[in-house]
Amino acid sequence: MPQRVVVIGGGAAGIGAAGAAKQTDPGLEVLVFTEYEDAAYSPCGIPYVHGREIESFEELFLQGKEHYEAIGIDIRYETLVISIDLDRREVTVLPRGDLAFDTKRHRELLERVYGEGERVGFDHLVIASGFDYEAPAIPGADLDGLYYVKNIRRAMEWDRVLEEARTAVVQEATPLGLEMVTALAHRGIETHLVDPRPWALADVADPDIMQPVEESWVEMGVKLHLNTQVEAYLGDGRVRAVRTTEGEIPADVVVVCTHKRPNNTLARRARIPIGSTGGIIVDERMATDVPGVWAAGDCAEIPHELARIPLTGLTGSHAYAQGKVAGTNLAGGDRTYQPVYVPWGMVAGTWMIGGASFGETTAKALGIPHVVGIAEGISRARYYPGVRKIRVKLLFDPDEHHLLGGQMVGGEGIKERADFLGMCIRLRARAEDLATMENVYSPPIGALNEPIALAAQQGVAALSGRG
């Protein structure tokens, strides 16, 4: 009888694990349980369909359902795993039916209502249960008109709601918040961004990096309400406004973009060890402390290499790679995942922003000593059409001059530079290495001086006391 692998979650981590397990050992029986109607699509693309950059939601699907049938992965759509029994090595599963549970509160309510379900045994279990948005504990949280961007079918419904919407509030300038602000403004909806911090994306990016983004939003007609907290959602059945510390803002739709938190209700109840982030504790093989139980994606925590502290809430590419590692190992293979440096990047307003590892704000928060090198360069030859400015900020260790992190804002080429900086940190590049780096020079794609080298040269000067 073949060994059975049960995967909880049909997102990037779950599908990555299922595919890798089947590829490593085609004899395995692989079952994936997902609450949703679909698996294997790009939820990260949803804001761009709302913003009309992508024509339709269908383009976000990577594979059809028949693909997984053909490769022998049994995906049980619209099913809810309500418990894990580690002694009996089985999970309990309910059909989702017509009930919607897009939030943690809905799901927990459903689990309390239904006690029984189908019991499914497993030899290996992969928990890839993803994340939940931090639930705003404020009056009116049960009103209609609060949009949590997650499931593509709901996004399709919300897209029709947005057709009629004239004003929208985006609550919190998280990465998703930035994408949604840009998308809604691009769509012509009067968009208000409300965030309690002094600048957008303040938990990740530095204020000088975000300044051009905020200015571009204002040019696009976005109303910024920084240093402002949402106190209540107002309305009768359906939201019509939000009450903030700075007054009332009318809203046909509120896009709730609060922080992502690991969805670990099941793991916690099964007493699978959880770390200080709320994520499941795993090792480099994505194994939990329980033999035969693996975890990957937003529900697991991964150590940051420099700070040596665990993180959650990374990107889809991290989740997919972690899933592949878990799936390979459970099937008898040998793969390891590395501690992370978190290269990141995105489009916000009319700019691209990105970076790797620490920015100045996060380094200050942790109390990590650093020296900063900043420079402004250009993306192409100065005379070539489409040339854009790039601002690069690099952080170096004052003693050994190693690169600790970097952030950038520019018109193009940010993603590649963020990946490059991530690898430079991993390989322990020093300020002097980057200051003397070679670079591609070709008028349509690269300027004479590479902005990273310019920032590093400034960093070298600062490190030697001349900056």
Add this chain to the structure above:
Amino acid sequence: MRPAVWLRRRAEDALLEAAQEEMARRTGRPYRPIHRGPAGFFWRRVFVPIYRLLPWRLRWWVMRVLPGSHRRRWRGRGPPRPAFGDR
């Protein structure tokens, strides 16, 4: 919420807020504390200054003893960073 999760989240919020306050003032942006009241006062005005007074090695030890993936095996890691791990 488990004590370790609560502690980390509160500490992280307080340290980030303090860093944001400093950066906001440096760049001439207005700043308003998010967490107010006695709890906000404690984390902002007691915890953060004490954290900043501690040597990195001690701070790191506190972070290391919290439960988490960082205490499991991760072969990919290089040797300890002289950058701040040994300060």
